[in-house]
Amino acid sequence: MQTLKDRPFALIGVNVGGNAKNLKDVMTKEDVTWRTFADMGDAGQGAIAARWNLTSTPTLYVLDARGVIRHKWLGAPGAEALDAALETLIREAEADSEKAPK
Amino acid sequence: MRRVFAGPVILALSWSLLSAEVGGQDGPATPAEQYKALVKESQSRYDAAQKEAFKSVPKGGVLPDDERTALVGLAYRSKYEQAPKLVGLAERYPRDPVALDALTEAVWQVNTTPYPVEMVGRDPARPKAFELLRRDHIGSEKLGPLCERISYGFGAEYEPFLRDVLEKNPHKEVRAQACLALAHFLGNRSLKLDLVLGDPKQAREFADLYGEEYLERLRRQDRVKAAEEAEALLVRAMRDYGGDVKLPDGETVAEKAEPELFGLRHLAVGKTAPDIEGQDQDGVRFKLSDYRGKVVLIDFWSEV
Numbered sequence: 001m002q003t004l005k006d007r008p009f010a011l012i013g014v015n016v017g018g019n020a021k022n023l024k025d026v027m028t029k030e031d032v033t034w035r036t037f038a039d040m041g042d043a044g045q046g047a048i049a050a051r052w053n054l055t056s057t058p059t060l061y062v063l064d065a066r067g068v069i070r071h072k073w074l075g076a077p078g079a080e081a082l083d084a085a086l087e088t089l090i091r092e093a094e095a096d097s098e099k100a101p102k
Numbered sequence: 103m104r105r106v107f108a109g110p111v112i113l114a115l116s117w118s119l120l121s122a123e124v125g126g127q128d129g130p131a132t133p134a135e136q137y138k139a140l141v142k143e144s145q146s147r148y149d150a151a152q153k154e155a156f157k158s159v160p161k162g163g164v165l166p167d168d169e170r171t172a173l174v175g176l177a178y179r180s181k182y183e184q185a186p187k188l189v190g191l192a193e194r195y196p197r198d199p200v201a202l203d204a205l206t207e208a209v210w211q212v213n214t215t216p217y218p219v220e221m222v223g224r225d226p227a228r229p230k231a232f233e234l235l236r237r238d239h240i241g242s243e244k245l246g247p248l249c250e251r252i253s254y255g256f257g258a259e260y261e262p263f264l265r266d267v268l269e270k271n272p273h274k275e276v277r278a279q280a281c282l283a284l285a286h287f288l289g290n291r292s293l294k295l296d297l298v299l300g301d302p303k304q305a306r307e308f309a310d311l312y313g314e315e316y317l318e319r320l321r322r323q324d325r326v327k328a329a330e331e332a333e334a335l336l337v338r339a340m341r342d343y344g345g346d347v348k349l350p351d352g353e354t355v356a357e358k359a360e361p362e363l364f365g366l367r368h369l370a371v372g373k374t375a376p377d378i379e380g381q382d383q384d385g386v387r388f389k390l391s392d393y394r395g396k397v398v399l400i401d402f403w404s405e406v
Contacts, residue, residue: 008396014378016404023383026405034401035388037380048378049402053365055254056215059402061375065395069375073300074293075215081300082399089397097395 008065008093009086014039016049016057062086065093133195137204140191144184144207151176171217178222181211185227189234196238205231205239206248212255219310225257232259240270246279246350253283256294256308258316260287278343278355282362285335288328289366295320329366336363375400 013036015023023038039046052059055074062071062085071077071085131139155173159165165173188208192201208231213222239245245267252260264287267280298305298317309317336359343355368376378390390398 009399010393010396011399011401012390012393014400014402015383016402018405027383030403030405032403035382036403037378037382039380048380050361051364051376052369052402053361054402057402057404061369061398061400063375063398063400065397067374067391067394067398069369069371069373071296072293072369072371073297074290075297077297078301078303085300086397086399093395093397 004086004090007090008097009090010035013037014048014052016046016054062089064089065096133191133198133200136191137188137200140184140187140204141207144180147180147184148177151180172221175217175221178211178213178217182223182225182227185209185211185225185231189227189231192231192234192238196234201234202239202242202244205235206244209235209248210251212252212257213311214254214256216256216304216307216311218307222311225311228257228259232263236263236266240266241272243273243276245271246276249276249280249283253286254290255287256291256312258312274343275347275349278339278347279349281335281339281343282355282358285332285339285359285362288332288335289362291320292325292328329370333363333366336366 011034013032013034015026015032015036016039018026018038018040023036027033027036037048039048058073058076060071060073060077060082061069064070070089077085152173155169155176156165159169185208188204192204192208195201208227211225213225235245235248249264249267252263261284264280264284268277268284271277271280294308298308299321305317339355339359340363344359345354345356347355349355349358367373375390379387381387390400
């Protein structure tokens, strides 16, 4: 992730079935360092998870720089598959921003 | 980034149906008694294995992840090992009401995410079980929950079975459930295939569990067409069963189908993601669309 620091990329979490009050504690415990939506819901599902038809965690989406869903994994993809997918899209975004007038 | 890969899997183990007493021991056991005995045997085998697994855990302690995973594997394994006996019972008494219960029980354990075959064992009874379900029970009014259950799975037998129920079952509520289940199954299977395509290890696990040939056929399938059929099935479910058919959980077909349709139309690859607005861990409001211009990886995670 370090290598992505200066590139057009963001990792956003959605904490599912948690309780926003202790989210920071949970994130410390789970070693989650990235910005995360608190999706409250005592019954195991908050409004975000419900809208996104979440069935299990982890579920991952990759959006391109225009906000279009380019990959979706109901489960953990292999590290290689994920890295390759991100690298391709980040390069695409970098190429686009170079083309755009400054 | 490791956290993403070590994520937990939510898996509902449903053992609650399985408390049964063995009947009287005089004379030959009736089919119902034999069924109860088999179910009881499954339960006690699982209980014993679970007790063994928890032995090393102090009271009130938490089971480490890998041990918990092994426990889930154990649940599958003991079910898979019992399944042929249940199928045998259903084959001996095809007209007894217990036959359908036995077949349902035999295929109830749906391997939603591929636990490796070395861990969970094979599921040798599945093809025969679905052969009997289609031959002897396709018109049953009790097939709804089974349709729903298998829609989360991947097995090759599920699709022809759901199509058969949708076409041949005389009960409207069952057809409605088969229609929803088939839509869900087709969409879900495509998504699971994405995991397979990206990861050789998972490809191996899927092939071991569900057959190389089946996987190869799916690799070649027309993804766009599958998505279109799933959408058409949901539209059909809304039109034919929408407001007036209530499902066992009290929801109408429309209430079930609408979020699924939303998913196909807005949460599929190629669609613009819906915006998310909410609070972060510090209580600061923000939006997903704040990150437009960047590639965004969204990680839905939960506490282990």
